[in-house]
Amino acid sequence: MANYKIGDTRDLGACSACGNVIVIEAENGLFRPQRCGNPVKLADGNWLCGSCLRKLRIKYPQEYRLDTKQKKMLPYERAGELTAEEAERELGQIHDYLEDLREKYGFHQAVFSVEKADVKKGGLLKPSLYTVTGHVIYGTFTPLDEVSIGLNGGQKALISCLYYPHSITPVSDIQIQQVTGKLVIDYAWAEGGEEAAFIFREKSLNLKPGDIIVKD
């Protein structure tokens, strides 16, 4: 048995919607690793757990905003603008909202909206690297997913990996090949309402802002 002293256990209280216990570190730090979802403080001071926040994101998508102190883009949760009462009401209707979205997008299993597409040209034998930034409208995307461009079965492509959506340094071929844990684990999946960047290694990919990427 390890020798150690036990300090205090800090609870933040319960989720205002589901009653889930929320735990917090002293300085509002990590709650759950590997993007499992952290809680958010609501407009009225109550808290919403990561699980409830995840459900609401399809209606209140995550945004990246410039943090002037840290001088970098940080995720901002729009669901945090709700009160506990509003959040609970929205959660009651979110399943129907998801079903409406699925119907609108032809019952594809996951849909991504392209907002920016950057390309780093490859060489004679090297494919180009496409960094496609946007929002997941609903569903979950993971690396190695085969996706189609457009709703009606357009060009097919394989997602090489997911990446931080507002990275100052563009992803490089070496980074992907080395596959540091950061790329694969920290960005292991992107789900409904999240902003994400997909990396494709393809000879050619015809993508422009406003395009839709789907997974079946």
Next chain:
Amino acid sequence: MENSICSICGKTINVSPVQDPGYAFSGWPNVTLKDGNMVCSDCAEKVRILYPLRSSKRFMESETRFGSSFIHGKSVTGKGWLNVLTDPLEELTLEEFKQAQIDAEKAAQDMAARLPGAKAAAEADFTYRHHVKSGGTDIKPHYSDKKEYVVCVKVLYGEICPGDVVSVSHRDREYTAKVEEVWFWNYLDSPQRAIDKAFAGTTAALWFHQDVPFIYPGDILVVKES
């Protein structure tokens, strides 16, 4: 190793002499109630629908002056926060536990009425594709060629076991997938180890050997009565 008797069913309980407070999950625990009575894990299981194990963060300080201690499956140098499981049943007396049994039975009946025809049900939290680590000194995480997907869930009702087929109803149609493995998940860390079953009130990770893109956060996965 000393023996004790379950105050509810009379079963003999083997009590391990030392319980590491920062223990990693090693099976469903027997419970020592506030008044010192013991309850076996089988009896405790029946009230977990109302009293689930709680994951909290606890501050631990290693007493090792140099190097690090291995606490709760993690190497801690000096001090740090660790995820630990706390059991709310330890706050109950025997009388309160007996009342909890009655309340839990009613809660299970209410849930059964809400989910007609279901043997078990769980609410999905999130889904990810399992990755494996390989390599010698330079450990690189990558995805295995096998399609292994993990859905982290909270079990609402009944028991989910490996081999069960879960159904998810959407507006277009009903989707099904076979649960290959069930792992314990403490809500804060990655799923920890395979278990025989996940029962009402527990959080668990269900492994599928197929892609499950039709499972969205908040979906109810239902195991139907055969």
